[in-house]
Amino acid sequence: xxxxxTLHRSIVMIxxxxxxxxxxxxxxxxxxxxxxxxxxxxxxxMKLQGANFADIQxxxxxxxxxxxxxxAEVIAVTALQIPSLFPEGSLTDKSKAQxxxxxxxx
Numbered sequence: 001x002x003x004x005x006t007l008h009r010s011i012v013m014i015x016x017x018x019x020x021x022x023x024x025x026x027x028x029x030x031x032x033x034x035x036x037x038x039x040x041x042x043x044x045x046m047k048l049q050g051a052n053f054a055d056i057q058x059x060x061x062x063x064x065x066x067x068x069x070x071x072a073e074v075i076a077v078t079a080l081q082i083p084s085l086f087p088e089g090s091l092t093d094k095s096k097a098q099x100x101x102x103x104x105x106x
Contacts (some may be wrong), residue, residue, distance in 0.1 A: 034085075042085035045078050 034041040052071040059067045 038085050038090045
């Protein structure tokens with residue numbers, strides 16, 4: 001490896017480490033894309049997770065184990081949004097969520 005390539009790689013690594021450190025130390029609140037209606041948003045996310053889980057089951061039955069990763073990633077990413085979908089006072093008659101269930105979400 002040439003000296004120039006080593007220098008270039010070092011500079012790229014320094015920039016990436018600095019960006020990661022900045023992202024980790026910035027105290028911004030987690031943002032969630034949604035409609036603003038938490039009941040509709042959580043119903044949408046739960047349906048999305050259910051559809052991905054059904055797709056995982058079909059891929060497993062078909063032997064497509066490698067294809068499961070995409071669905072598992074969607075489930076993992078959307079699961080991070082679930083706690084923000086249950087703010088204090090958001091339970092309505094339309095919601096099937098129970099207060100005892102929310103203790104395990106947050």
